[in-house]
Every structure is written in C-alpha cells, then in structure tokens.
Amino acid sequence: MAMNDFPTPIRDLLPSLPDQCKHISVQDLRVFLAVSQAGGIRKASYGLGIGQSAVTRRIQRLEDGLGVSLFERSQAGVRLTGAGWDFSERARALVNDLRIAISSARVAGEGRNGHLSLGVLASLSQGPMRELVSSFVGRYPQIDLTFSRADRGELMTQLNHRTLDLVFASGAPNLADGDSMLFTEEPVFLAVAKFHMLATKASLQWSDLIEANFVVSSDEPGPEVSDHILRRVSDLGRQARIQHHRLDREGIMSLVGLGLGVSPMCEHWCGVNYPDVTFVPMKVEGEWECLPFSLRWRGDNDNPALRRFLSLAREVAKAGARSSAPS
Template sequence: MRWNRIKRRNVLETGYDCLNGIPLISLRYAIIVAEVLNFHHAANVLGTTQSSVSTRIKGLENALGVLLFERRHRGVRLTEIGRHFVAEVSASIAQIDHAVRTAGAAIDGMEGHLSIGLHSPITAGFLADLRRQYRASYPMIKQSVLESRSSETIALVRGGQLDLAFVVGTVNASDCHSRLLWREPIVAALPLDHPLAKREAITWLDLAGETFLVQHGGTGPQVFERVIRRISERERVPRVHRCDVARDTLMGLVAAGDGITLTTETTTHVPFPGVVFRLIADESESARFSAVWSPHNRNPALLNMLDLATQMSGAASFMETSNT
C-alpha cells in the first residue's frame, strides 16, 4: 500500500493511540520499513532518526513476541511472519482509509443515496435535465425513483421513506418544506381522429362541449378545478368524468374516444398511440411544479439536489418555503 495514502490518517500519526496495547505509530513504522527495507531510508521517509525507527520496531517485535525483520549489513529483510503481519496491517489500514474517505464523501454529499418520488414523466423537461445534471455532478450518488400519486409521495417524505417528492402545484403543509421550481404549459390530449386534432392550437371555447377525463389522484384535482373554472367562465356546463386510473390508462381511454384530458408539456414527449397533444391558446396560467422535503432530513445529497434545482430553475424570486 502506498504511504502517501496512509500518512493522511491522523490516527497513525500520533503515538498515543493503541491497538491491543501496541502503539499505532509502531505499525506505521513497520509498514514504511517493509517498503524500503532499510532503517536509515525509513527514518528519512518518516522524518525521524534511525535509532528511533530501530527502537520502535524492536518494541513492536517484543510486544508481538515474534521477529518481523532480519537485520542485515545493508538493510533488513522481512521474515515469513513479518511478511504476513505487514500484509494484514496494510489491508486493515486500507479499510480504515476507505472508511474515512467514504464518511467524508457522505458528509459532503458526494457519495450516498437519494430517493425521489414523482408522478410525471422523466423522459424530458426540467426534471429529466435536473437528474441528468445531478448525476454528472454527483456520479457516486445512487438515485432511486418511485412513481406514485402526489399525496402518497408526500406521505413517504413525511415518514422518511423518501428524501424528496416532485409534485404539481404548491404544498402548504406545516411539517414539510416546499419550493416552487418550474412551470409548464397546459395542453389538451385528444384522440387522433378528433376534429380538433387537425389544428395546431385550440381554445377553451373549442373544448367547452367535450367530456373531460380526470384522474382522482395525481394531477386530477388541479385538472378538475381548472376545467370547471374555464368552462364555467365561458357560460357552458362542464362535463367531467372522474377516473381512478394511472396516466397510461388515462391516455388509452383518450385514444379510445372516451373523452379528452389535460396534461402538461412534458407528457407530450412520451408517445401514446392514438393520442395527439394540442396547445390551448387562451390558457393564461401554467402548471406549477414543486419540490417537497422534510425539514428533519439532513441528507447532504438532498441539499445538493435542492441547490442545483434552484440554480436551474432561476426560481429564487418566487421561492416558496414553509417553516424556514
């Protein structure tokens, strides 16, 4: 093992720490002597005297009750027992070195694990870019992703099973922090053979007579509220059918002609057979997405993710944080 890795460990640079009564500094001396096979050269490496090295090695051999080095006129040679001993000590020091480096990396958020909850696609858009840049900056952080309803991912954040959840809208929860990060245009998902599918953009008045398919969970509550408000503003009666299905099934219902639905721009990057997406030209508001995390979570990987997300979003001016 190379000494330039060992010498950083303070525990081996003191003469006061012991292992089974053996000063750890004596183990340090033994490793260096085994590398250079000369007390004089070892003293130069260690910045001490040859007599000090000789005394340390002799004391180590007496404590162990074995001869580690055969003294020769121009140096020393490891005995068979000494060879095994130094190999074991070097391996142990390597494990200590790895443990110290790993602990330091975890404290800095350079190594570790980050668990993320979401319900929107991650093939494109802000979230995909965020995860990609985070992986480039912190390649030793393992990211795990759970896709579920917003209410479920927030509950898992509260319970400590998730570090972070990305949800639609803002979250007003006394036991969580939230930060508004990005916005996306709202689009209508239509069957491929729908008359409006031929247009590049449509209006809310065009959609007033349609049946809207709305999920119970996920973005469903926000979609339901927006449909009711926009259609009512045009003095028409909204027609809404609530569906307890996942996103892919919802798009399948749209393709089958059961109705239309609303979604966000990121979803348009996912191909759904028989479905087209059209911008709603007179929709003045965008869908807003927030990060949610527990104030008790001290995972450095989480803090680095939040810092990077804020930098990417340019959201400092409308950052929304509770209980800060």
C-alpha cells in the same frame, strides 16, 4: 490517529488488547511497513521524510508494545523475523482497510455515492424534471436512484417517515409539507384526437372547450385535474362535462385517441407517444397557461445525496425560469 485518540465507546470495543497496545498508532504501522518494504531504517526514513531516530523510536515502541522483535538488525540493514512477517501481512491489510474506509466516508460525505429515493407525481418523459434527473445521473453516477409513484397522501407519508428523500408534485411550495422549493412552471396542453377539429389549432383558450367532453382518471392526479377543469370552465359561467374513469394515464389517452373526450395535461407528459393523440398548448388571457411544480423534502434529512440533488435542482430551476413557453 492514535488508538487512544478514539472516542471512549470505540476504545471499549477493544477490551482484549493489552493496555500497551492501545497506544499503537496508525503512523507506527505506516513506519513499520515502510521499513519492511525498504529493508532498512535509512531508506525508510528518506521515503517517509522523517529522521532516522524518529523511525527507530517508533519501531522500538511498536516492538515494546507487542512484546516481540519484528526485525533482525545488522550492518546490512534489517530483516523481518517470523513474527514480523506475520504482523506485516496483518498490519498492511489493516492500514489498507482503514484507507478504504476513510476514502469511502469522504466520498459519501460529498454525496458522490449513496442512495436517493424520489417520489414522483409526474412523468419523466420530458421536461425540467427529466433534465434534472439526467444531469444528476451524469454528474453522480455512483449514487443509486429509486423512484416511487403513488397518490400524494401516500408519498407525503413516506416522505415524513423518511422512506423517501424527496417528492416532486404539482403545486406551489407549502410550508405545511416541510421544506420545499418552486422547481418549475410547466405549460398546460390539451390532449385531443388527431382527427378532432381542435387538433388543427395552434393554441386553445378555455372558451374553445365549453362544449368539450373531458375524460379524467379517478386516480392521482385525476382529482386535481378535475378541479382545474371545473375552475376554468366555471369562470366562463358554464358547467364542465367530466367523465371519470378508473384508468391510468395510458388508459385515459387511449380514450382520447378513440375520440371519446379530451384531457388537459402538463408538458412533461407530452414526451410519450399515444396512438392518434396530439397535444395543443393552452392559453389564458393571451398568455401560455402554466402550473407550478415543487420539490418537497424534510429539512432534517442529512442525506448528502439529497443535498447534491437540491443544489443541482436550483441550477436547473434557475435556467428554466427564463422561459415558460411550450417546447
């Protein structure tokens, strides 16, 4: 690309160059370096695949623009002058830097490097989201991933202010949250103490839990879990007994392991081992109970890494849609 082919703002960044030098092209530099390396115009033209006259014209134009002789000519070939040696070192560095810049831009444009920020309201211990992240890391190892965990409102705020590229959270796709897709429907399990009588069952119905004492976190996704319990138990004409604790997931599981209550959870949390806790899958009207989980992002986010992630997410979601049975 010729220097004068650059957009006007870029050309304006080069006010110190003489006007005649602004017409020097990258191809001129490539030809000059080829002649320098070959030690002759004939050899250089053969290596470049262009005629000797074209090589000669480019060298002459380069010398005229610079106002110095770059080569000493003789019947044996050409030799760099003092100015030619100095110019060749700087020209080679310039061409190499440009080649690297172009390559880096292409790689970034293809989403093969860069950065992706993910907000998660779930565990990555197992399940489709873990599979997605693992596959993405294997396919695009040059992309840096960062993860954030917070309540839903904070994650959505970060997403809308472009500090996050994508949020993975429970719920069906919602147009109010921007662009979104249903990623998976995960089976629901009940976490119970291993010595609890419910732990011996192959599966559980909500009718088995009418007298159960539920322990739930006050923090996300605790309120959502509480709403789910209330809805399911009230459908049976009973009032659920729920105790809220200012504990994280690990703290709630500790209470379950001590026999102080039970707690529903989705399959992705079942990849973590908690002392004296086991997980029993839930059924509703004879079918495995599942909850939807969606990916949410901004449609105007042009991060190539995000586009690659979403493309792979659709592959994983399509494969996972074949079965919603507990693993």
